[in-house]
Amino acid sequence: MHPKLIQQNVPKKATLTVSRQKAAELIGTADASVQFLLDSGYLPDLDAIRLVTMANYPLLYSDGNYPVLQQALATEIAPEPHLNRTKIGESAEHTDRECVLANQGAWTNFRDSDVLAARFLPVTLRKFTVSVLHVTGILAYNGDRTVYDATLAGRVRELGRPEMNFIDPALSPEDQEIVRTLLTSRSTSNVPGPCGKLKAL
Structure with missing residues (x-):
C-alpha cells in the first residue's frame, strides 16, 4: 500500500502588515482616511494583501444620476420619533x-426620484462602499428630510475581503450582481456632504 x-x-x-502611511499610498488616499477606516471597524488591520485588493477595486461611474450616501462614523443620538434608533453613521x-x-434617513439633499x-x-x-440599502419607497418625511423604506441588500464584513461580503440571497441574480458591483467598487463622487452621486460617463 502506498x-x-x-x-x-x-x-x-x-x-505582512504595513504602516498607515504605506497603506495610504497603496489605496491612494490620505493617512487620515486610513485612520477613519480603521476607526470604523470595517478595516480591521493593515494587512498588505487586503490593501492591495482594495487598491485594485475599480472606480464606479454611472450613465445617469446615481446617488451615493457618504457617511460619517457612528455616533449616539437622542431617540427619534420617526425611526426607532439611537445611532447614526456607519x-x-x-x-x-x-x-x-x-442609513435610511432622514436626508435632505437627495432627489427622491x-x-x-x-x-x-x-x-x-472615504469612497469605499461598506453597505448597500435596497430602497423600495419613502417611509416618512421629517420636515424637508426624507426617510426611505429600505432593507439591507448587502454589507461588507471586512474591507479587502470580498469573499466575506453579505448579499441578500432573496434578491434576483441580476440584483445580486448589482449589489456585488457596488460592494467591490470605489465611488467617484466628489460632491461634498453626505448626499453624493457617481460621476457620469
Missing part, C-alpha cells in the same frame, strides 16, 4: 438592523 500524503495548516498564517459594530436604521430609480443605495466611507 503511503498517503497529509497536509496540515500552520497554526497561524503568515501576514460602524462595523452595528448589527445589520442598526445599519439600515442608521433618483434614489427610487436607482433602487440600491451604496453607503460609503
Whole structure:
C-alpha cells in the first residue's frame, strides 16, 4: 500500500502588515482616511494583501444620476420619533438592523426620484462602499428630510475581503450582481456632504 500524503495548516498564517502611511499610498488616499477606516471597524488591520485588493477595486461611474450616501462614523443620538434608533453613521459594530436604521434617513439633499430609480443605495466611507440599502419607497418625511423604506441588500464584513461580503440571497441574480458591483467598487463622487452621486460617463 502506498503511503498517503497529509497536509496540515500552520497554526497561524503568515501576514505582512504595513504602516498607515504605506497603506495610504497603496489605496491612494490620505493617512487620515486610513485612520477613519480603521476607526470604523470595517478595516480591521493593515494587512498588505487586503490593501492591495482594495487598491485594485475599480472606480464606479454611472450613465445617469446615481446617488451615493457618504457617511460619517457612528455616533449616539437622542431617540427619534420617526425611526426607532439611537445611532447614526456607519460602524462595523452595528448589527445589520442598526445599519439600515442608521442609513435610511432622514436626508435632505437627495432627489427622491433618483434614489427610487436607482433602487440600491451604496453607503460609503472615504469612497469605499461598506453597505448597500435596497430602497423600495419613502417611509416618512421629517420636515424637508426624507426617510426611505429600505432593507439591507448587502454589507461588507471586512474591507479587502470580498469573499466575506453579505448579499441578500432573496434578491434576483441580476440584483445580486448589482449589489456585488457596488460592494467591490470605489465611488467617484466628489460632491461634498453626505448626499453624493457617481460621476457620469
